[in-house]
Amino acid sequence: MNSEATNANSLSGPHFLQVGDVRLELLVKGEGRPLLLLHGMDGIEAMAPLVDLLAATHKVYAPSHPGFGGSDLPRSFSTVDDIAYFYLDLLDQLDLRDVLVAGFSFGGWIAAEMLVKNSGRLALAVLGAPFGIETAHRKDRRVVDIFMCDGGTVERKSQVTPAQKLDLAALPEDVLERRVRNAEATMLYGWSPYMCNPKLRHRLHRVATPTLLLWGEDDAIAPLDYGRDYAALIPQAVFEAIPNCGHRIYVDSAEAAARSINTFAQRAVAAAA
Amino acid sequence: MKVWQFSEQAYHPAFDVPGPMRVTLPQHHCHPSEAGRLINRYLDEYVLADELGYNIMINEHHAAATCMSTSCMTTLAILARQTKRARLLALGIPIGNRANPVRVAEEIAMADVISNGRLEVGLVKGAAYEVFMSNRQPVRFMDRYWEAHDLILEALSNTGDNFSWDGEFFNYRAVSLWPRPIQQPTPPIWMTASSAGSAAQQAKLGYVCATFLSGAVARSVFASYRKTYQETHGRPASDDRLGYLGLVSVATDRETAFQRAEQMKAYFTTAARLDPQFRNPAGFASVKDNVRLLKAGPNAVRPRLRDGSPLPSNPTIEQYIDAGLMFVGTPDEVFEQIGRFHAEVGGFGNLLMMGQAGTLGHAETVENLTLFSREVMPRLAEMSVDTPDVRYEAFA
Numbered sequence: 001m002n003s004e005a006t007n008a009n010s011l012s013g014p015h016f017l018q019v020g021d022v023r024l025e026l027l028v029k030g031e032g033r034p035l036l037l038l039h040g041m042d043g044i045e046a047m048a049p050l051v052d053l054l055a056a057t058h059k060v061y062a063p064s065h066p067g068f069g070g071s072d073l074p075r076s077f078s079t080v081d082d083i084a085y086f087y088l089d090l091l092d093q094l095d096l097r098d099v100l101v102a103g104f105s106f107g108g109w110i111a112a113e114m115l116v117k118n119s120g121r122l123a124l125a126v127l128g129a130p131f132g133i134e135t136a137h138r139k140d141r142r143v144v145d146i147f148m149c150d151g152g153t154v155e156r157k158s159q160v161t162p163a164q165k166l167d168l169a170a171l172p173e174d175v176l177e178r179r180v181r182n183a184e185a186t187m188l189y190g191w192s193p194y195m196c197n198p199k200l201r202h203r204l205h206r207v208a209t210p211t212l213l214l215w216g217e218d219d220a221i222a223p224l225d226y227g228r229d230y231a232a233l234i235p236q237a238v239f240e241a242i243p244n245c246g247h248r249i250y251v252d253s254a255e256a257a258a259r260s261i262n263t264f265a266q267r268a269v270a271a272a273a
Numbered sequence: 274m275k276v277w278q279f280s281e282q283a284y285h286p287a288f289d290v291p292g293p294m295r296v297t298l299p300q301h302h303c304h305p306s307e308a309g310r311l312i313n314r315y316l317d318e319y320v321l322a323d324e325l326g327y328n329i330m331i332n333e334h335h336a337a338a339t340c341m342s343t344s345c346m347t348t349l350a351i352l353a354r355q356t357k358r359a360r361l362l363a364l365g366i367p368i369g370n371r372a373n374p375v376r377v378a379e380e381i382a383m384a385d386v387i388s389n390g391r392l393e394v395g396l397v398k399g400a401a402y403e404v405f406m407s408n409r410q411p412v413r414f415m416d417r418y419w420e421a422h423d424l425i426l427e428a429l430s431n432t433g434d435n436f437s438w439d440g441e442f443f444n445y446r447a448v449s450l451w452p453r454p455i456q457q458p459t460p461p462i463w464m465t466a467s468s469a470g471s472a473a474q475q476a477k478l479g480y481v482c483a484t485f486l487s488g489a490v491a492r493s494v495f496a497s498y499r500k501t502y503q504e505t506h507g508r509p510a511s512d513d514r515l516g517y518l519g520l521v522s523v524a525t526d527r528e529t530a531f532q533r534a535e536q537m538k539a540y541f542t543t544a545a546r547l548d549p550q551f552r553n554p555a556g557f558a559s560v561k562d563n564v565r566l567l568k569a570g571p572n573a574v575r576p577r578l579r580d581g582s583p584l585p586s587n588p589t590i591e592q593y594i595d596a597g598l599m600f601v602g603t604p605d606e607v608f609e610q611i612g613r614f615h616a617e618v619g620g621f622g623n624l625l626m627m628g629q630a631g632t633l634g635h636a637e638t639v640e641n642l643t644l645f646s647r648e649v650m651p652r653l654a655e656m657s658v659d660t661p662d663v664r665y666e667a668f669a
Contacts, residue, residue: 180563183555188412
């Protein structure tokens with residue numbers, strides 16, 4: 001996880017909101033149509049550049065998932081289903097309508113689980129290299145098992161941008177605690193079956209929300225053909241490959257991703273008019 | 274003091290294969306007939322240990338050339354019939370990794386009746402890397418462990434009607450042990466600790482607390498146990514509640530003992546051969562402990578020499594002795610080393626003795642066990658600490 005201490009600091013103004021059992025860490029930034037931004041395994045820290053870009057055109061709601069960052073992890077939470085229902089509750093509580101939900105990697109899986117459950121408050125969806133459908137079949141593995149890789153390998157495979165070498169012992173304790181919580185929550189939700197819900201494949205036909213899938217052409221964690229298979233399961237999904245981009249689209253290609261999201265949103269508005 | 278013979282039962286021919294010895298080592302490096310020959314050899318040594326007056330300890334690991342016992346209870350089921358006097362200790366059964374706690378209870382009960390009530394049962398957290406083989410969730414591992422513990426004890430001690438169990442982690446319609454164990458309410462329960470916090474928890478329950486190869490840390494583990502035991506039960510913990518595991522090499526001359534210790538040292542060097550991502554999977558330790566580990570850096574968990582410095586990465590036998598991980602020399606020297614360590618850590622009533630380790634061969638192991646049983650064990654039987662308080666003052 002490549003979260004840098006400086007990134008955590010540049011996310012000015014996260015505040016806390018009580019939603020059910022969870023004291024939720026929630027960053028709200030920008031003005032415009034509501035956009036629920038769901039981070040990946042490395043937490044909200046790693047999303048800072050994309051938050052800023054999207055906040056130019058949207059009111060971005062960027063929570064830390066329960067267990068990640070500064071958000072509570074209730075004992076009853078153990079699956080991505082739990083997070084998906086929780087975020088549907090959050091949308092109800094905030095009474096947000098016509099929401100664009102954008103999720104990346106692990107957060108893309110959460111977004112997909114929301115879409116098959118209740119899309120009443122969702123207008124558009126962007127899934128950036130999401131996990132969620134089967135990552136392996138018997139002896140054939142499609143998505144790299146990060147838990148079997150050492151930290152350096154995970155970093156190298158996750159992004160084409162050279163990863164920063166971190167001296168962990170030199171980081172402040174609160175930054176370390178966030179990293180440790182992010183890793184633990186990733187383990188809780190993603191350990192087994194690895195980063196997927198075998199039921200999801202059979203539910204994706206329910207997605208009625210216009211959906212864009214973004215995928216890094218050089219994704220060395222979840223390869224492009226996994227993404228194409230994913231897209232094929234979602235009715236009328238648009239698939240867009242981003243050149244020179246790895247699994248962490250928000251690190252390698254934040255500007256391209258923001259452009260694609262805005263273009264997709266504008267076309268959808270035009271189509272509806 | 275009771276002495277327990279222990280061997281990890283390594284497949285040592287694989288030690289020459291470059292790279293990790295656990296999790297990722299391919300099984301084609303194991304020649305099954307050689308494995309069978311070695312396991313039978315280790316079992317012979319356990320049978321000899323029984324004849325020499327030792328008690329017996331068995332452990333288990335998975336996907337490791339360093340330990341071929343993949344099930345405590347399978348190994349103990351053999352020794353339950355082939356030994357006569359020894360107490361038989363499983364230390365232990367990694368119940369947080371077991372999918373089926375009732376099956377664990379069934380196997381305990383079966384070995385207990387076959388051995389006519391000689392079984393002792395360690396219920397352990399186990400090594401972190403084992404979750405990669407068990408595939409059990411590392412997060413909330415100890416919550417699952419304690420539910421399994423409660424269920425296993427309930428099953429072993431039940432004298433009423435069969436019961437059903439619907440917990441957070443386990444569900445059963447009908448729990449019924451046929452046979453049930455001879456020792457009631459349960460065989461003696463052991464746990465392992467490497468921190469004062471774990472030891473205190475075990476003291477509350479009155480279980481035997483063992484610490485492995487922890488050197489000076491044993492002192493804080495035992496002190497915590499004694500303090501909490503006194504507070505909880507209103508009487509001092511007897512020495513038999515505490516155990517320490519170390520390697521022993523004894524010979525009639527010092528030089529031979531040191532040569533054998535060099536072969537046993539392969540236990541340490543091979544056990545350390547494990548890729549970093551398997552050492553501490555996220556969630557297996559608490560957030561607080563993981564932050565502390567990251568801040569402290571890699572030296573924090575190394576055993577210490579007597580001067581407080583961390584044990585170096587390739588220690589000499591003298592340094593292992595100094596750190597309290599090995600006891601090596603003539604019978605007099607080994608007795609003196611154990612006595613000094615025993616006094617420094619405040620006393621313990623169980624020496625879990627690795628009398629075979631690493632590449633040490635059969636003839637040398639037989640000599641080691643025989644000489645120790647004749648020359649050292651009788652003198653250890655008398656070793657005790659008068660009162661714990663006096664001992665603490667001496668080292669305060």
